[in-house]
Amino acid sequence: MIALNGITKRFGAHTVFENIDLTLEQGEIIVVIGPSGTGKSTLLRCINYLETPDAGRLTVGNLSLDAKHATRREILALRRRTAFVFQNYALFSNKTALDNICEGMIVVDGLSKAEAHARGREILERIGLADKANAYPASLSGGQQQRVGIGRAMAAKAEVILFDEPTSALDPEWVDEVLALMKHLALERQTMIVVSHEMQFAREVADRVVFMDEGRIIEQGPPDELFTNPQDERTQRFLRKVLANNPI
Amino acid sequence: MHVLDLDYMLGLLPILLGYLPLTLEMAGAGMVAALVLACLLAVVRVQRMPGLNALAMLFISFFRGTPLLVQLFLFYYGLPQILTFLVAINGITATILGLTLHFSAYMAESIRAAIVGVDRSQTEAALSIGMTQGQLMRRIVLPQATRVATPTLMNYFIDMIKATSLAFTLGVTELMGATQKEAAGSFLYFEAFLLAAIIYWVVVEILSWLQRRLEKRLNRAYQR
Numbered sequence: 001m002i003a004l005n006g007i008t009k010r011f012g013a014h015t016v017f018e019n020i021d022l023t024l025e026q027g028e029i030i031v032v033i034g035p036s037g038t039g040k041s042t043l044l045r046c047i048n049y050l051e052t053p054d055a056g057r058l059t060v061g062n063l064s065l066d067a068k069h070a071t072r073r074e075i076l077a078l079r080r081r082t083a084f085v086f087q088n089y090a091l092f093s094n095k096t097a098l099d100n101i102c103e104g105m106i107v108v109d110g111l112s113k114a115e116a117h118a119r120g121r122e123i124l125e126r127i128g129l130a131d132k133a134n135a136y137p138a139s140l141s142g143g144q145q146q147r148v149g150i151g152r153a154m155a156a157k158a159e160v161i162l163f164d165e166p167t168s169a170l171d172p173e174w175v176d177e178v179l180a181l182m183k184h185l186a187l188e189r190q191t192m193i194v195v196s197h198e199m200q201f202a203r204e205v206a207d208r209v210v211f212m213d214e215g216r217i218i219e220q221g222p223p224d225e226l227f228t229n230p231q232d233e234r235t236q237r238f239l240r241k242v243l244a245n246n247p248i
Numbered sequence: 249m250h251v252l253d254l255d256y257m258l259g260l261l262p263i264l265l266g267y268l269p270l271t272l273e274m275a276g277a278g279m280v281a282a283l284v285l286a287c288l289l290a291v292v293r294v295q296r297m298p299g300l301n302a303l304a305m306l307f308i309s310f311f312r313g314t315p316l317l318v319q320l321f322l323f324y325y326g327l328p329q330i331l332t333f334l335v336a337i338n339g340i341t342a343t344i345l346g347l348t349l350h351f352s353a354y355m356a357e358s359i360r361a362a363i364v365g366v367d368r369s370q371t372e373a374a375l376s377i378g379m380t381q382g383q384l385m386r387r388i389v390l391p392q393a394t395r396v397a398t399p400t401l402m403n404y405f406i407d408m409i410k411a412t413s414l415a416f417t418l419g420v421t422e423l424m425g426a427t428q429k430e431a432a433g434s435f436l437y438f439e440a441f442l443l444a445a446i447i448y449w450v451v452v453e454i455l456s457w458l459q460r461r462l463e464k465r466l467n468r469a470y471q472r
Binding site: 048086095138 | 469
């Protein structure tokens with residue numbers, strides 16, 4: 001189980017969000033939607049401690065910590081239980097696709113190189129890049145790089161994978177292959193929180209869609225309900241706007 | 249008019265080459281020590297370690313702000329008057345010390361810039377999978393910073409090799425000192441110093457060739 005209780009984040013005097021509560025069951029897939037600049041990404045980054053929350057409690061599996069006063073050890077433990085997929089892939093440019101995937105297994109989990117490589121090659125197989133094991137990020141397409149980014153997150157065997165707008169930096173031609181891989185993970189019931197503007201994906205894959213606006217969770221529910229019968233006026237307005245451009 | 253005495257130069261060549269190892273040893277030792285010190289200074293600066301950062305800035309400011317020759321005289325002739333246990337310091341050690349401190353100040357700034365230049369999102373990616381700051385530095389940041397800093401650092405190494413010639417002012421008979429002595433004996437100053445110049449030049453050319461090969465290797469991961 002993953003739980004956020006009263007998570008608050010401020011940048012100086014500006015409060016990004018306050019008192020956010022969100023709970024996920026294992027195997028649940030949540031897609032967070034909402035206008036730009038409403039704190040969706042920042043919230044996701046707090047769960048991986050890439051941003052330090054100003055208040056609240058984070059619980060991932062059997063680890064529960066006071067988000068503001070987490071110790072170094074707790075932060076490392078939290079990060080080992082959560083994996084992150086970045087908008088701009090953020091692959092290690094000095095390492096091959098295989099080594100990008102294996103890095104955490106070797107350095108963080110302490111696997112031997114041989115074990116890590118065996119698992120790494122399995123993951124490359126699953127993300128459809130078995131033939132790119134020795135390719136460096138610079139020689140891969142955007143879609144391939146993001147699939148390696150997802151592979152790196154898969155290798156972490158985290159309780160939850162956090163996707164921060166994983167397709168929004170991609171050329172349109174590469175979006176489908178990345179979404180296909182994410183759907184595949186969803187079918188395997190990998191717990192995930194996805195911040196995305198891909199409404200079609202949210203509708204097909206999410207167990208629950210969360211709508212955020214101005215630092216607050218306005219409304220959440222199963223995609224069928226939220227997309228067809230949104231309750232809050234802000235949700236209705238947002239959906240009208242995005243669905244007018246990209247009907248689903 | 250004086251004609252170039254090639255026979256003299258040919259005879260002088262093995263004599264001067266005999267002093268080349270000392271020149272290269274001083275530069276080599278200085279370079280290794282300067283690299284270590286520069287990396288420490290750079291990390292202190294990048295992490296803005298309280299207290300240490302100000303000291304590092306002062307150190308860099310002083311050693312970049314004063315001539316190497318002044319620093320060498322200060323260490324060799326000046327310091328032993330204050331710190332008497334340094335009386336035993338010989339010219340070679342003083343030169344290596346001077347080269348180390350002087351060049352580490354310059355190198356620290358290049359290394360710092362190279363570290364800061366590593367894509368910030370890769371740092372986050374490393375942290376996101378649970379790597380510690382140390383692991384992040386060793387495995388992700390420094391390897392990439394090395395590639396960026398290598399051309400500049402090689403330039404400093406080349407500079408350092410030439411700067412070893414200042415050791416002759418501390419009474420060390422290295423390549424430059426030996427040339428000076430030979431020339432004073434033969435009065436063939438032009439031949440002697442021309443030959444010394446050629447030896448330095450060839451050494452630097454060999455290093456430049458190595459530098460190009462090294463850079464090619466380091467760039468392998470970045471070919472599209």
